[in-house]
Amino acid sequence: MEARENFIISLRGESIGNVTLQSSKEESFQNKTLRPILKLQNDLLIQVFINYAIKQKEVFFDFNPDKKLAYIEHSIHRDIKFRNSLKGMIIGLFTLDEYELYIENSSSLNKRMMNMLIERLRSQVQLIVNS
Template identity: 60%
Template sequence: MNQRESLLKELRGEAIGTISPQSSTEEVFQNQVLRPILKLQNDLFVATFENYINKNKKDFYTLSIEKKLLLIENAIQKDIKFRNTYKGMIIGLFTLAEYGLYIQNSSNLNKRMMNMLIERLKSQIQLFEKSA
């Protein structure tokens, strides 16, 4: 194991979620790689979304909770450049072996990644309130 790989694994910590012999390859990847990275990068994800709404969606703070949740979802699903920014923050913390697994099934793993990110941001909606 090279230095970068061991540093990344140490930084991310243990797998999050249950992995059983019946788990699919995608499920194992999600719990061993994606969830720990999403947890590690959470503060950066929140700051990035805050920057996005301050630059592009100034009316965000006046929206109802339901519309804010919808905006989070739409921003990540429909704004390709913004979504790619988040993907880069995640993929940049893959080891070479993990990247090899990722590129074999990137479409499904991207969906998992973005859905998990959307849910993570939605669950922290209270952090996106305008400071008085």
């Protein structure tokens, strides 16, 4: 088990953002775990969203820029199957200790995770459109 943990941590890289003694557990988890995983999984998450948009009759690609941003958020918040699939791609790269911490605070961490993912996709909407 320790080999998996070391591999995952080395694969993800260093934490992103400041982690101080004053940081809450959720903020620390966000910067040590969630941000590096989202960065690592970025290309996959973009492709997954593109595939989702195509399967939804490709209407996303006809929207104006503001509607595209709203569609990204709406899709992740409203489509439970899609959201759970995205969560699985992120949770699968947790260590066992991180998973333990996650299940203690899953509600607030899920909210952080999805909000960060939405912002990441929205900030790269041009990559989604031009793919």
